[in-house]
Amino acid sequence: MIARWIDLCARNLFLVFTGTLLLVLAGIWAQRRMPLDALPDISDVQVIIHTAWNEPPNVIEDQVTYPIVTALLAAPRVKAVRAQTMFGDSYVFVVFEDGTDLYWARSRVLEYLQQIRGRLPAAVHPAIGPDATGAGWVYQLSIGSQT
Secondary structure, three states: OHHHHHHHHHHOHHHHHHHHHHHHHHHHHHHHHOOOOOOOOOOOOEEEEEEEOOOOHHHHHHHHHHHHHHHHOOOOOEEEEEEEEEOOEEEEEEEEOOOOOHHHHHHHHHHHHHHOHHHOOOOOOOEEOOOOOHHHHHHOOOOOOOO
């Protein structure tokens, strides 16, 4: 089988060289158009919603976190909605499908937050987090001292 391939290539040198040249040119063309990142972002597109309210966790869960989570589950292109409630704080992490534009996702979250504004307590003001990626956690540093 391999001997036949070698024989075929030896008889058609022009086609082999032309094909090789085309592959090299296609590789150069692709390499020039490829985006170059020192540290590529491999994290999901996510929007974080933080709500501060000075109440116990069970009250925050029932009156703040649950309404936000259930509303955002219906948002388009949402892959997952995760929430964490603790004393005085509610965090909702909305993860979108791959390929979703971050600013499009943030505007959808803002739309859905406006829709449920009437179902939240008056003192509650949910805010979306900064437009940063999950890769930002990699850059946290610790400065310590031995003294």
